Amino acid sequence: MKEFYSKGSVYRLHTKQFLPISKSEAWDFLSDPANLKLITPEYMGFNILSGADRKMFAGQIIQYIVTPVLGIKTNWVTEITHVIDQEYFVDEQRFGPYALWHHKHFLKEVEGGVEMEDIVDYKIPFGILGRLVHPFLVKPKLNEIFEYREKKLKELFG
16 A cells, blocks of 8 residues: 655655564564665665664664665765664654655554554655655655565565
8 A cells, every 4th residue: 555645845655565474573674774775776876874783773873875866866864763662663864855754664463464554754845846846756756666665575575
């Protein structure tokens, strides 16, 4: 399941994915920041610069370089702001391409496996210009990234 919607200039991407693995297996994979590279499309040039040397914890700062559009390298710094072991974590952009990026990751045990739920609230910079490019640049790119992630997780755990 994947849906996009907006409230004014703040957009939301909401996804759910089932994986036939235990909650602890899902948590072990997702709470290791180094695994983010495995579930990000290669063309994005995703490279972790620092902060991925240990399992996720509240206050952790992770720095990346990513090339999301037109080969333009972008620095991205996120902070893990909330962590409840095997339940959820939240990452928030501190520096990067968005005016706002707040990403909640939830895990729920369900029959036969685990349901992963992502809720991303984000805002595009550049005011009206950002809102104009959202439908044909930002939204499709995010959709593509999350579809890749879903496919990759199925390959790894499905």
